[in-house]
Every structure is written in C-alpha cells, then in structure tokens.
Amino acid sequence: MLSILVIEAIYLISPFSVAYCFFHLGLSPVRSTDRTGPDRLIRSGLSTEPENRFGSRFLTQNRPLIVPTPPPPPPTAARSAATPPTHDQYDINIDQKTAWVQAGATLGELYYKIWKKSKVHAFPAGVCTTLGVGGHFSGGGYGTMLRKYGLSIDNVVDAKIVDAKGRVLDRKGMGEDVFWAIRGGGGASFGVILAYKINLVPVPPLVTVFNVPKTLEENATDLVYRWQHIADKLDNNLFTRAVLQPIPGKKTGELTAGASFIALFLGDSNNLVSIMNENFPELGLKKEDCKEITWIKSVLFLAYFPDGTPETALLDRNLASPSAFKMKSDYVKTPFPKDALQGLMDTVAKSGTIQVMFNAYGGKMKEIPESETAFPHRAGNIYKIQYLFNWNEAGPAVEKQNIDAMRNLYSYMTPYVSKNPREAFLNYRDIDIGSSDNGPNAYDQAKVYGVKYFKNNFDRLVKVKTEFDPENFFQNEQSIPPSKQFNNRGR
Ligand SMILES: Cc1cc2nc3c(=O)[nH]c(=O)nc-3n(C[C@H](O)[C@H](O)[C@H](O)COP(=O)(O)OP(=O)(O)OC[C@H]3O[C@@H](n4cnc5c(N)ncnc54)[C@H](O)[C@@H]3O)c2cc1C
Numbered sequence: 382m383l384s385i386l387v388i389e390a391i392y393l394i395s396p397f398s399v400a401y402c403f404f405h406l407g408l409s410p411v412r413s414t415d416r417t418g419p420d421r422l423i424r425s426g427l428s429t430e431p432e433n434r435f436g437s438r439f440l441t442q443n444r445p446l447i448v449p450t451p452p453p454p455p456p457t458a459a460r461s462a463a464t465p466p467t468h469d470q471y472d473i474n475i476d477q478k479t480a481w482v483q484a485g486a487t488l489g490e491l492y493y494k495i496w497k498k499s500k501v502h503a504f505p506a507g508v509c510t511t512l513g514v515g516g517h518f519s520g521g522g523y524g525t526m527l528r529k530y531g532l533s534i535d536n537v538v539d540a541k542i543v544d545a546k547g548r549v550l551d552r553k554g555m556g557e558d559v560f561w562a563i564r565g566g567g568g569a570s571f572g573v574i575l576a577y578k579i580n581l582v583p584v585p586p587l588v589t590v591f592n593v594p595k596t597l598e599e600n601a602t603d604l605v606y607r608w609q610h611i612a613d614k615l616d617n618n619l620f621t622r623a624v625l626q627p628i629p630g631k632k633t634g635e636l637t638a639g640a641s642f643i644a645l646f647l648g649d650s651n652n653l654v655s656i657m658n659e660n661f662p663e664l665g666l667k668k669e670d671c672k673e674i675t676w677i678k679s680v681l682f683l684a685y686f687p688d689g690t691p692e693t694a695l696l697d698r699n700l701a702s703p704s705a706f707k708m709k710s711d712y713v714k715t716p717f718p719k720d721a722l723q724g725l726m727d728t729v730a731k732s733g734t735i736q737v738m739f740n741a742y743g744g745k746m747k748e749i750p751e752s753e754t755a756f757p758h759r760a761g762n763i764y765k766i767q768y769l770f771n772w773n774e775a776g777p778a779v780e781k782q783n784i785d786a787m788r789n790l791y792s793y794m795t796p797y798v799s800k801n802p803r804e805a806f807l808n809y810r811d812i813d814i815g816s817s818d819n820g821p822n823a824y825d826q827a828k829v830y831g832v833k834y835f836k837n838n839f840d841r842l843v844k845v846k847t848e849f850d851p852e853n854f855f856q857n858e859q860s861i862p863p864s865k866q867f868n869n870r871g872r
Contacts, residue, residue, distance in 0.1 A: 475499045478581045479538070484515030484574045489680075489695030495581060496677040496692065502581040503676050505530040510684050510695050518577055519568030520808035521756040523765075525620045525645040525683055528744030530582045534564035534754050535745070539578035542571065545854035549575065555849075562845040562861075565756025566835065567807055570842070570861040571849055584676040589646040589653045590683065591670045594639055596628065601640040602722050604663055605739070608642065609716035611660045613743025613763045618647040619656060625729050625737040638730040645679055705780065706771035707787050709813070710806040712762045713739075717797035728790050734783070735790065738767040757836040758804055766798070767809060788813065805833040816858040823853075823862035830859050843867055 471494045473480040482491050489510030495502055505526035507517055522533025530536060539552040540563060552560045559571060568574040595601040605623050612621055621644045628639040642664060646653040650671040657666040674682065681690050729735050747760040758765070770787045772779060791813075795803070805814055815830030817823045824843065831839035839861075846853075847863040856862070 473498050473581075475502060475581070478502065479578060480504075480581060481576050481578050482514055483576045484513070484568075486514045487698055488512045488514065488517065489697070492677060492680050493692060493695040496675075499581075500675060500677075501584055501586055503584045504533070504579055505536060505582060506533040508683050510680065511698060511700055514577065515568060515574055517808065519563050519566070519574060521565045521754075521806065522808070523740070525622075525679075526582065526584075526647070527746055528615075528620050528741065529617050529647060531745040531749055532565075532754075532756060533579075534756060535749060536580045536582065537564055537577050538580055541575040542568070543573040543575060545572065545850045545852065558841075558845045559849050562755050562842055562849075564754040565807070566838070566842045566845075566861060567859075569857055570846060570855055572855060585647055586675065587649065587673045588676050588679050589648060589650045589671050589673050590644060590679050591653075591666065591672070592641055592643045592682075593664060593666065593670050594628075594641040596639050597637055597726065600663075601625075601638070602719065602726050604642070605640050606716070606719045606722050607663050608661065608739070609713070609763060612739070612741035613747070615660055615741070615743070616646075616648075616656050617744040619653065620645050621741050623739040625726060625739075627730050627733050627735070636730050636733055638726040640726075643683065645683060649673060704771045704773045705775075705783075706769060707784055708770075708809040709768040709787060709791050709811050710809040711766040711768075711791075711794060711798040712758055712804040712806075713764050713766060713798055714761055716763065721797050724793065725790075728793065732770070732786055732790075734770055734772055735786070736767075736769045736771075738769070739764045740767065751836065752838060752841075755835055755838050755842055756807070757838050758806065762799075765806060766794070767806075802832045802836065804836065805830075807834045810859060812858060817860070817862060819853060819856045819860070819862060824864040824866070827860070827862045831861065834859075840867075 471480060471482055471486065471491070473495060475498050480491075480495065487510060488506050491504060491506070491514060492510070495504060503526070505524055506512075506514075506522045507524045518533045518537060524533075540555075540560065542550050542555055542559070542563065544550055544555070548554070550559075563571055563574060595604055605625065608621070608623050612623075615621065621642060624641045624643060625638060626641070627636045629635065630637040644653070646656075650668050650673050653671055654666055654668050657664060672682065677692050677695075681692070681694065686694055725737065729737060741764050742758075742762040746762070749759050751757040751759050768787060768790060770783050772783050803814075805811055814833050815826065817826040817830075827843070828839065831842070835842055842861045843864050844867040846861045847865075847868040851863050851868065853860075853863050
C-alpha cells in the first residue's frame with residue numbers, strides 16, 4: 382500500500398510520468414490504475430457519485446499489473462528521432478516537426494515546451510492546461526484548433542504501450558489495429574501508454590482571440606440560436622464556442638443567464654472581423670473586441686488565466702479549484718429551436734452553477750472518416766455540447782441535488798440532440814450512460830455505452846481487445862470487453 386501511495390505521490394508532483402515510475406523507480410507490483418488518485422480522477426470527468434469516485438470500488442475492480450524493470454539505459458546511448466525519451470518528458474524535433482511526449486505530461490507543459498523551441502509550432506489539444514496527456518489523447522483530445530487540424534489523435538503518429546504481458550510495444554510492435562484503438566478508444570482498455578509521438582502543427586506568429594459576453598437583454602438567446610447556423614461553416618482557421626452560464630442579475634442576489642462567444646482565429650484581427658461580420662453580423666464584432674497575441678498567450682487567454690499571466694503558469698500542475706463536478710456531453714446535428722434554447726437558458730440561470738459549452742465542429746472534423754480512428758463523432762455534427770455542473774459544498778445531499786439537476790437537464794435536451802445512438806464523448810466519461818461489471822454479460826453491457834462513445838467502431842474495438850488482451854486484464858466500469866464472438870479465446 383505504501384509503495385502505491387508513493388507512486389501516486391511521485392506521479393502527481395514530479396515532472397516525470399508513469400514511464401519514469403516504472404523504469405526508474407522499479408516499483409512493482411503496482412496496479413494499472415494506481416496513478417488515478419482522487420486528484421487525477423477529478424480531472425477525468427467521471428461521475429462524482431460516491432460509488433464511482435476514484436475510490437475503493439473503482440480500484441478493487443482492477444488487478445495488479447507487474448511490470449518488469451529493465452536495466453537503465455547507458456548514459457551516453459544515442460537516441461534516434463523515433464525513440465521516445467527516457468529521462469525527459471519531451472523530445473521535440475522542430476526540423477522534423479515531431480515530438481515524443483510522455484503520458485504523464487500535462488497539456489500546459491507540452492504547449493510550453495513546444496513554445497520554448499518554436500514560436501510558430503503548436504499542438505492541437507485541450508483547453509484546460511492541467512489535463513494529462515495520457516488520458517486526454519487516448520480519448521480523442523479536442524481543443525481550439527480542431528477545425529483546422531482535427532483532434533490530438535489525428536496528429537499522433539506513434540506510441541509506446543505496456544501490454545498485459547508487460548511488454549513495451551511501439552506502433553509497429555502493437556500493430557495497426559491496437560494503434561487505431563488507442564486513438565479515441567481510451568488507452569485504459571488496452572494497456573498503459575508510456576508516450577506518444579506527435580506531429581507539430583504550424584501556427585502564425587500572432588493569432589487573434591475574443592471573448593464577447595452577452596446578456597439576455599443583449600439578445601444572448603437569439604445570438605446563440607443564430608450561432609448554431611454558422612458555427613460549423615466558418616473558415617477552418619476559426620474556432621468559436623458559445624458558453625452559456627449563470628450571471629448576476631440586476632437585483633442583488635438575482636441570477637440570470639448569459640452567453641459568451643469565444644474564438645481563436647489563426648490569422649489577424651482585420652480578417653477575423655470581416656469573416657464574422659459577413660457570417661454572423663448579429664454579434665456586431667468590432668476590432669476592439671479582438672486581441673492579437675502569440676499562440677501561447679492564446680492558450681492562457683482561452684483557459685481564463687488573467688491578462689499578463691506569464692507563460693510559466695502553464696507548468697503549474699495544481700488544479701484551479703478542488704470542487705466536485707459532473708460532466709455530460711451531447712452532439713447536435715440540427716440547430717435546435719429558439720424556445721428550446723430559451724428553456725435551456727432558464728435552467729442555466731436557475732441552476733446557479735451549470736456551464737453549457739457549445740463547441741463548433743465542421744472543418745477538418747468533417748473531412749476525417751468516422752472509421753479512421755476509434756473516435757467516431759465527425760461529419761454531420763454542427764457542434765458538441767459539454768455540460769458541466771460543479772459545486773464546492775461537501776455531502777451527499779448537495780451531491781444528489783446537483784447530479785439530479787444535471788440528469789434533468791440531460792433529459793430536457795433529449796429531443797434536440799443526436800439519437801440512435803445518443804452520442805457521447807469518451808473524454809467526458811459519464812457513468813449514467815451505462816456500465817459493465819466485466820462479468821459474463823460484459824459485451825451486452827458494454828454495447829450500451831460503447832455505441833454511444835464509439836458508434837460503429839464499437840465492435841472493432843471489441844475485436845482488437847479480444848486479440849490484444851483476451852483475459853481482460855485492463856478493465857474498468859466502462860472499458861472495452863473481450864468477446865468470444867470475435868475469438869475463441871474471449872470470454
Ligand atoms: C476541467 C476539465 C476540462 C477539460 N477540457 C477538455 C478539453 O478541452 N478537451 C478534451 O478533449 N477534454 C477535456 N476534458 C476531458 C479530459 O480530456 C479527460 O478528463 C481526460 O481523460 C483527462 O486525462 P487525464 O490523463 O488527465 O485523466 P485521468 O483521470 O488520469 O485518466 C482518464 C482516463 O484515462 C486513462 N489513462 C490515463 N493515462 C493513461 C495512460 N498513460 N495509459 C492508459 N490509460 C490512461 C485512465 O485510466 C482513465 O481511464 C476536460 C476535463 C476537465 C475536468
């Protein structure tokens with residue numbers, strides 16, 4: 382137990398990753414999910430219901446993982462560009478426009494390290510800078526450059542994984558099927574990912590951002606309604622999101638709802654204003670609303686760091702807030718009616734804590750076929766919704782109240798979002814959409830959540846799992862099970 386705690390503590394505070402723990406501390410046995418302590422779990426978006434907190438029930442369902450400790454590499458060993466780093470978390474090669482990044486790095490660290498080497502390269506990944514590369518990439522990984530460059534996984538070209546037999550395999554070793562599966566299918570069903578090789582993407586020396594808040598009196602509802610009609614059709618260099626949230630009303634203590642329109646444009650403000658005014662004149666965007674800043678500053682801006690925050694803040698691994706939360710997701714294929722939006726705004730205002738984010742799709746997202754990676758939510762989506770409920774008070778009563786409110790809202794949204802299946806984003810894990818006990822009925826149980834997360838890719842994931850981890854060594858409440866219908870070795 383002590384060694385488990387030590388591993389967790391080292392993982393959380395050290396600049397090194399899971400790979401470092403395995404190879405350099407040589408601690409074994411460990412469990413596949415030891416690295417998922419309460420702090421890490423809170424980042425994952427899994428349900429905050431007591432039984433599903435990163436507590437005993439989750440951990441006891443995971444079996445010990447014994448990883449042989451290889452001898453340390455000779456100190457002078459030369460590394461090829463394709464070899465992942467052993468001591469550093471990053472191995473960035475600007476000439477080749479590639480990098481190896483270990484799974485224990487945070488996104489903020491990755492962005493910062495790239496920026497230190499080049500001001501005109503970046504990587505398309507999430508907005509929240511304390512997210513871990515390990516889970517984030519394996520579930521897809523979207524951010525404000527998805528319309529230009531797709532998801533993180535669309536820019537991952539190799540990986541190192543520890544399989545159930547303790548072998549360390551690269552893309553060639555694991556094979557194309559497993560490499561396909563860990564790009565969007567969640568790494569935790571297949572092994573422990575040590576590092577990813579990524580392609581860096583070009584960004585201009587200056588990009589443009591804005592955050593324009595609108596109140597109900599300023600026609601926030603109409604604007605969001607209108608935004609739905611243009612968000613996925615804009616220039617691919619432009620990503621926009623609409624964030625619906627409670628805001629103080631005119632009277633003391635009163636809450637109403639507002640919508641903020643937020644954007645990253647890989648270009649200058651003149652161009653941005655003209656694109657916006659041509660496609661979305663109702664917003665009335667002016668040049669004064671825009672900021673031309675470096676890409677790295679845009680990361681800080683979009684993650685709500687205050688103006689003037691230095692780039693080194695991206696290296697801070699501490700979470701901004703220790704609050705509990707629950708997330709859910711939806712995909713929207715047709716703009717929903719104004720009265721439905723009105724109802725949503727009312728709910729947001731009454732909730733006092735909910736944030737609903739509409740993230741524009743289209744662009745590169747619609748060009749990549751659904752079967753290219755395990756992440757299937759591509760063409761046909763105007764935008765993805767992220768529902769986020771968070772609260773600071775402790776106790777089951779408050780938890781129940783908030784989770785019930787979230788479920789009521791999710792139910793309210795049913796007519797307006799994707800159907801058959803009602804699609805969901807793996808990175809916003811939601812235990813409400815199904816779970817598995819990893820017993821004899823695991824395939825049927827997993828299919829319930831599996832088709833929502835993976836659509837037609839679910840069966841292929843089961844097939845890969847059956848081949849790669851037939852004993853279901855790597856399992857959790859929402860993992861991919863092996864199945865005998867795909868291989869006699871399955872259950
Ligand atoms: C505040 C907030 C903002 C977010 N913003 C975004 C966003 O902008 N874009 C986006 O796409 N997502 C976003 N997410 C979701 C986020 O991508 C997921 O929560 C993701 O799983 C985080 O990965 P992690 O490694 O930090 O989390 P963890 O909780 O450590 O891991 C999550 C899952 O991945 C598995 N995993 C982690 N590391 C490995 C590994 N090395 N090998 C195998 N399996 C592994 C874990 O076992 C677990 O199942 C956000 C979440 C939060 C809480």
